Amino acid sequence: MKVPFADLHLQYLSIKDDIDAAIAAVIKSSAFIRGPFVQKFEDEFAAAVGAPYCVSCANGTDSLYIAMHALGVKPGDEIITTAHSWISTSETITQAGGKVVFCDTDAKTFTIDTAKLEEKITPRTVGIIPVHLYGQPANMGEIMAIARKHGLWVIEDCAQAHLAEVDGQMVGSFGDAASYSFYPGKNLGAMGDAGAITCKDKSLADKMAMFARHGGLTKGEHRIEGINSRLDGLQAAILSVKLSRLAEWTAKRQEVAARYAAALGNVGGLELPENAPGRTHVYHLFVVKHERRDALAAHLNEHGVQTVINYPVALPFLPAYEHLGHHAEDFPNAFHNQSRILSIPIFPEMTEEQLGYVADTVRGFAA
Ligand SMILES: *Cc1c(COP(=O)(O)O)cnc(C)c1O
Numbered sequence: 001m002k003v004p005f006a007d008l009h010l011q012y013l014s015i016k017d018d019i020d021a022a023i024a025a026v027i028k029s030s031a032f033i034r035g036p037f038v039q040k041f042e043d044e045f046a047a048a049v050g051a052p053y054c055v056s057c058a059n060g061t062d063s064l065y066i067a068m069h070a071l072g073v074k075p076g077d078e079i080i081t082t083a084h085s086w087i088s089t090s091e092t093i094t095q096a097g098g099k100v101v102f103c104d105t106d107a108k109t110f111t112i113d114t115a116k117l118e119e120k121i122t123p124r125t126v127g128i129i130p131v132h133l134y135g136q137p138a139n140m141g142e143i144m145a146i147a148r149k150h151g152l153w154v155i156e157d158c159a160q161a162h163l164a165e166v167d168g169q170m171v172g173s174f175g176d177a178a179s180y181s182f183y184p185g186k187n188l189g190a191m192g193d194a195g196a197i198t199c200k201d202k203s204l205a206d207k208m209a210m211f212a213r214h215g216g217l218t219k220g221e222h223r224i225e226g227i228n229s230r231l232d233g234l235q236a237a238i239l240s241v242k243l244s245r246l247a248e249w250t251a252k253r254q255e256v257a258a259r260y261a262a263a264l265g266n267v268g269g270l271e272l273p274e275n276a277p278g279r280t281h282v283y284h285l286f287v288v289k290h291e292r293r294d295a296l297a298a299h300l301n302e303h304g305v306q307t308v309i310n311y312p313v314a315l316p317f318l319p320a321y322e323h324l325g326h327h328a329e330d331f332p333n334a335f336h337n338q339s340r341i342l343s344i345p346i347f348p349e350m351t352e353e354q355l356g357y358v359a360d361t362v363r364g365f366a367a
Helices: 008-014 016-029 035-049 060-070 088-095 140-150 202-212 233-243 246-264 293-302 319-324 332-338 352-366
Strands: 053-057 078-082 099-103 125-129 153-157 177-181 195-199 286-290 341-344
Touching (some): 008 016, 016 233, 053 202, 060 153, 060 177, 125 140, 140 153, 195 202, 246 352
Antiparallel strands (some): 053 195, 177 195
């Protein structure tokens, strides 16, 4: 049996008529850039995550950069983020003119360790970017308390956590702004690149929209110099179709995760993802840990189960950050995890047979 890591084509087939009709409608009206489809998706996404404002843009990486630019990051400003994420989170800090300051993850949740956060704050610190990694929210209560105490802004990187919640409150609604990616493989994915930022403050929303659209909100207006980072009409129409299924797909992911947990709970040497109390995990990824990770991955791949490592090298140890001179001891949890983590298949369309086969194959390795 072959189990893919995800199956985007199967997802398309399950909503083919709606997607095809949405694409045809955009082509028929030539509403390729901005226009009614983009506006509609922005409104729908804001409503779905309970945000007053949504500014769409070209991709999730830009959403971080645009938010930091609008928050006024200037050279020398320090921004603290997690040692374990996709590089977008940290590279955009540099792109915005700031200085990246990494903080270790906690031992259990793969999210920023709030016990180590305060010691990273200096007089130059301006903001914190927590990442709701793999779909599990970071400890937003603690993070917001620390941010308020020190007068820092917070951008939540929600690229992997659409609709995740902390104590019943949606992620993205805690900080000053929230960045989203709609990269095809994300829980809500376009058929190309797409992203958005949500926020509560109208003047921040206007600043972000202006910067993303050549410095103006209307055609011909250029109040500042900006960039070109726009969501296109085709992606917006596709995203509207998919957004209407997101809650259902999220529930399916949670169901698959619960089945994995039941089937793999007592497998020797295997650590399952831990879900912190009060934090609703949306399982963008199902990441297990094993001392012999590479052997487990090879065993699964030999038996037709596709796996991925998200991510093989923690951010501080990448060649891109060699100049910071970090050592393993600086980020013990991120360092410990990078050689043990393995993402196994999880997607809403996964069948009972696929799920059972993956679990059996993992158990077969342990035996
Ligand atoms: C995917 C991702 C991004 C960037 O999104 P793109 O749309 O690929 O630019 C940022 N942060 C995290 C944590 C991500 O997983």
